[in-house]
Amino acid sequence: MNNFEFYNPVRICFGKGEIAKLSKLVSKGANILLAYGGGSIKRNGVYDQVIAALKGFKIIEFGGIEANPHYETLMKAVAVVKEHKIDFLLAVGGGSVLDGTKFIAAAALWEGSDPWEILSRRGEVNVEKALPIGTVLTLPATGSEMNGNSVVTRWETHDKLAFASDHVLPVFSILDPEVVFSLPQIQVANGIVDAFIHVMEQYLTYPVNAPIQDRFAESILTTLIEEGPKVFADRSSYDAAANFMWAATMALNGLIGVGVPQDWATHMIGHELTAFHGIDHGQTLCIVLPGIMKLKRENKKEKILQYGERVWKITKGNADERIDATIQKTIEFFESVGIKTKLADYGVGSEIIPKVVNRFIERGIKVIGERGDLTTDDIAKILEMQLK
Numbered sequence: 241m242n243n244f245e246f247y248n249p250v251r252i253c254f255g256k257g258e259i260a261k262l263s264k265l266v267s268k269g270a271n272i273l274l275a276y277g278g279g280s281i282k283r284n285g286v287y288d289q290v291i292a293a294l295k296g297f298k299i300i301e302f303g304g305i306e307a308n309p310h311y312e313t314l315m316k317a318v319a320v321v322k323e324h325k326i327d328f329l330l331a332v333g334g335g336s337v338l339d340g341t342k343f344i345a346a347a348a349l350w351e352g353s354d355p356w357e358i359l360s361r362r363g364e365v366n367v368e369k370a371l372p373i374g375t376v377l378t379l380p381a382t383g384s385e386m387n388g389n390s391v392v393t394r395w396e397t398h399d400k401l402a403f404a405s406d407h408v409l410p411v412f413s414i415l416d417p418e419v420v421f422s423l424p425q426i427q428v429a430n431g432i433v434d435a436f437i438h439v440m441e442q443y444l445t446y447p448v449n450a451p452i453q454d455r456f457a458e459s460i461l462t463t464l465i466e467e468g469p470k471v472f473a474d475r476s477s478y479d480a481a482a483n484f485m486w487a488a489t490m491a492l493n494g495l496i497g498v499g500v501p502q503d504w505a506t507h508m509i510g511h512e513l514t515a516f517h518g519i520d521h522g523q524t525l526c527i528v529l530p531g532i533m534k535l536k537r538e539n540k541k542e543k544i545l546q547y548g549e550r551v552w553k554i555t556k557g558n559a560d561e562r563i564d565a566t567i568q569k570t571i572e573f574f575e576s577v578g579i580k581t582k583l584a585d586y587g588v589g590s591e592i593i594p595k596v597v598n599r600f601i602e603r604g605i606k607v608i609g610e611r612g613d614l615t616t617d618d619i620a621k622i623l624e625m626q627l628k
């Protein structure tokens with residue numbers, strides 16, 4: 241196992257009715273910005289619960305944060321924060337609202353010339369401070385509720401970039417599984433596959449003798465395979481919703497990734513497909529991952545075989561046959577929740593390949609993946625395989 245440091249101070253309040261705890265979680269006298277998305281919280285009762293819980297608190301609202309939150313919109317929120325001397329940010333929504341709020345929290349206190357640098361010069365500049373954040377999660381998927389990551393899109397240039405900082409780890413996150421009841425089918429599917437592929441990014445690499453991490457990862461994958469269809473079959477099943485929600489949080493709160501190699505190539509390539517074509521985040525991952533598994537089947541051989549055997553019970557045949565069967569099972573799982581895995585399914589043709597490759601070249605990224613050997617030529621091959 242590799243050396244690691246693990247720090248995750250996020251207080252999780254999990255379960256039915258937990259939104260009512262907001263009044264205890266937020267300091268009295270706080271000047272709150274309530275950030276939310278396109279209005280789902282007003283239709284499913286979450287907004288009413290939040291407002292009821294925060295009766296007597298000073299709240300300024302900022303709605304309209306888009307899916308794949310736009311830098312342009314978030315900078316308007318930063319202006320509101322400064323104007324009203326906001327000192328606490330409450331994000332109520334899915335990963336986009338949470339990520340957007342993290343950016344607002346960092347940008348509001350940014351002392352550099354342009355807050356876009358937080359994203360565009362990641363690695364060169366660091367977020368040194370941010371306003372405190374609390375969250376009420378409404379869509380299990382990204383893990384944003386229990387991590388310090390944020391992904392922001394600059395609409396005018398089609399850049400979708402990420403940053404990470406301990407300073408934007410939420411102080412608390414409220415996870416009430418009943419929010420799942422109002423989710424459209426496609427968002428449940430996106431959530432299941434996003435969480436699934438978060439695990440794969442941290443698991444499907446090469447062995448470093450880390451059985452705790454491996455078995456945690458396999459348990460999350462198995463839980464998503466078993467509970468996902470139950471959420472589909474009966475949206476009002478509290479138990480299935482609760483298991484799905486906790487699986488998605490555990491998939492990307494840092495725990496399974498400690499001391500092991502991590503890949504993230506699927507996400508890096510997938511983000512470009514969203515940036516250029518607006519394909520949902522979860523869908524982009526289901527396009528890219530099968531291509532990576534096919535191209536890097538030798539590199540990832542031991543872990544693909546382990547994943548196939550432990551998660552899909554594939555034990556028959558020689559190694560090549562088992563790898564083929566495992567890739568096939570993975571694709572079938574994505575399709576079973578209604579997510580297609582080819583670019584043509586989203587109306588995208590081969591013209592996307594040079595556009596994506598150029599993005600990596602422009603940013604000076606020559607290699608990605610857990611071994612640092614997935615080249616821009618490989619990215620082209622992966623997308624080529626996934627055309628139709």
Ligand code: NZQ
Nearest residue numbers: 277278279280307308334335336378379382384389422423
């Ligand atoms: O905007 P509203 O009206 O709230 O509607 C949203 C949105 O249209 C709707 N929704 C959310 N909760 C709902 C609901 N509708 C009905 N009932 C509810 N309870 O769902 C739509 C999608 O929401 P969004 O927040 O965009 O989805 P998701 O949670 O999948 O977040 C995706 C974003 O997170 C980033 C992605 O790149 C993307 O920008 N990611 C963040 C990560 C992180 N912070 O660690 C990691 C991920 O890999 C990912 O990159």
Ligand code: ZN
Nearest residue numbers: 382434438507
């Ligand atoms: Zn993701």
